[in-house]
Amino acid sequence: MTDLTGIYVHIPFCRQKCFYCDFPSYAGLDSVFDDYAAALRREIDRRSGLLSSCRIDTIYFGGGTPTLLSSHAILSILETLQRRFTVLKDVEISIEANPGTIDKEKLRSLRSAGFNRISFGVQSFSDSVLQSAGRIHTAQQAVQSIREAQAAGFANVSVDLMYGLPGQTQKDVLFSFQQAIRLQISHISVYGLKVEEGTPLEAALHSGRAVLPDEDDELAMYELATRILPENGYFRYEISNYARLGSQSRHNLKYWRYLPYIGFGAAACSFFDNERLTNTPDVMDYIAMVRENRDPAAVRERIEAGTAMAEYAFLALRTVQGICFADFSDRFQVQFESHYAEQIDRLLHQQLICQYPGGIRLTPLGMKFGNLVFAAFLPKKDK
């Protein structure tokens, strides 16, 4: 494997679970932070032997809240990666952070260790919305953390913002976008709330303790993003992502371009050589398995050609470039246009996609109804 490869490190810890969250992340595990960091270093050490030929151009610490770990722990993990892999000079090293979990000092030490991109989970700049979503920070703390990150030398600061949260109004959403713009953020991810099964939010909605904005409101919030952000210099390079020129997330683009990445940590996914591995999501199991030299991968999935082509298609279509036919045929030795002629015809007719010389991409309508497009490329199940 000589492709440029990304590395994802999963830190599955939070101070408190947000009400809507069903990601593999856990609160109240502070006592195992050190063990977990040690396990991560050990997993990196052990697996790197097989992967040592990879050249790494992006590293991403995600969570959870990676910044809950001490600077020392984070840096020790980064150092292990740099020691074990060939890391390119212009590597993008990102870390996710929650406002209120990071101070000036930590920001400075991360920056000087090589982190050059920081992504804050802000979600909203309205305190009432933050509170009812179960967030641990205030809007003021978010502003402060962002300013401190910029002061510490992070030129590339990203924020995640959400719409469709309980009690949120179009005005709140507009205000949040305006705040982000005012703060000169370079990258904004805009996610619609999805109510997941088994979350406290689902229970609250069920019992009437929380109320979501209605669909028309929610759609208006979505459309607000598509209008306001580009007007202010953030171009939409993926369905949910907006960036100033040159500030796209190189790591996330790897997912969408179906490029290889290696994941370390509980619940982390790796994808290379037509195989997808997923580590056990259980933190204690993960720590124990690594300690006992057992393979922490819980799922190994061989991606067959038909599935791979479908995944390529639905991931690439999330980006503004969409699918470039030449790249597709390089990858799969299959002509996209003829292989999916029927689907392309139908989707063009439905105005969900449009053609450009050498490729297709989603229309604005297609961005709203992406799932209808994505599902079209899935292989037919055998009877």
Place this chain on the structure above:
Amino acid sequence: METSHIRNFSIIAHIDHGKSTLADRLIEYTGALSAREMENQVLDQMELERERGITIKAQAVRLEYAAQNGEAYMLNLIDTPGHVDFTYEVSRSLAACEGALLVVDATQGIEAQTLANVYLALEHDLEIIVVINKIDLPSADPEKVKHEIEEVIGLDTSDAILVSAKTGVGIPEVLEAIVRKIPAPSTNEGEPLRALIFDSHFDSYKGVIAYVRVMDGSIRPGMRVKTMASDKVFEVTDVGVFRPALRNVDELGPGQVGFLAASVKNVKDTRVGDTITDASRPAAQPLTGYRKITPMVFCGLYTVESVDYEALRDALEKLQLNDASLVFEPETSVALGFGFRCGFLGLLHMDVIKERLEREYDLSLITTAPNVIYKVYRTDGQMLQIDNPAHLPSPQEIEHIEEPYVKATVIVPNEFVGAVMELSQEKRGEYRDMKYLDTTRVMLTYHLPLSEIIYDYFDRLKSSTRGYASLDYELTDYQESDLVKLDILLNGDPVDALSVIVHRDRAQYRGRLLVEKLRGIIPRQMFEIPVQAAIGNKVIARETVRAMRKDVLAKCYGGDITRKRKLLEKQKEGKKRMKQVGNVEIPQEAFMAVLKID
């Protein structure tokens, strides 16, 4: 064996009155199967039959019985279906018998379908043995049931046998009565072979297995036989009997029931009801057949995926090998593409066929609403038989339309008489007769349009009588009715497969209910979908399926693409049973919604 020691009989019973259990007991008692081989309800072989507790196909079994007089008898039991849809099967079975057991539940009394089948047996001059079943139940009232039988059918019940098929009480008496009372088959010594085909199934090794009752002469392997109606000659490869598994024998003699195989590839060459004779010495006259099979209910069958069309054709052809009553021919729908118009004996038959196609042939199907055959008289004097609303000529070309009517017999406890009358009236029925079977049960007769029966009459009858009513119907005549075609428009375009023919007075109501129901069934899509009901150009009802606002997965967490793909797969799976019509995706059940509205 001497014909004098052969008895051929069927069992007539209402669903749940214990026919299959009784048959099992008889098989068990005579040792046709060891207890170990006995599986409950041996004769209901199809998975579906067991699940639904009904008999669909006629089955046969030979029992060897040592009677109390010390002599051995051969008893041939020919099982019959109990549901009204399968009356023709009953008629076939009865034609092969000299007698019948009339089984009546001691806690329920006679039901409408039993009645119809008893009359059928009497028409065939069958000796009837009255069996009162389930006497072990605390609520059994055999005397009342006997009285009812005498009153309604006019059968002498003084020697009715009281039985519990469940516990085995009365089984020996039943067997003795079969020997004593049912006449031995009468045959004409020295006459050429005549055997009646009363059923058949297809075996992939031996070809058609024809179930026969030999009337005169005998059949042996190697013989050249001729079918008298289809005029085909075959060489017999196997003859045998039902034990109940097929077992080869050297010869089927006069009066016997069994099967023959003759490498017949096409089921049509040995049609049920045909007479088999000796090719070298043919009989002069065929046996009287019986009521021809006439499908009464028609619907369109389409595959969700158009590529499965050929698979559907193959499956229908295979099912037809075992079910001569199933008819189908190709048709095209603007909305659904290529499919088949299929004719069935009734709604249950339709359901059963559809379920078998989906289960046994793994097809995903769309069924359009069932229809009867309308006789449409055109202004130019021509008469068209229409089994598909889409083919109805335009109103200006129609002089008048006639629809099939049935004589419907309902048996019901007297407290529900009012409810039945109200329902029958609502369904355009004409009252014909009312008769008290005893002090509490009433038999009502109505003259009703068949289309109302297949719409929801039976369901509503059941629900408005708390399940007590039983129904039987038979086609009587065609009558003129003021009928119109009700079209459904989705997104402004008529969907031919959703059109129905209804009475003008009910059109407004049906149209309104239908669009409401469709609004609930059709999932929201990218755009708003008007759902309209129209007669000709006049829209009589309208609803709107609101547009979906958006549908896109937002977050892609840490490269977990598998999870995302699975979400998409799940979403796609949900769409599998939808049919794309124009721009609109319509779920399968929408096409059946036309049928059931409550």
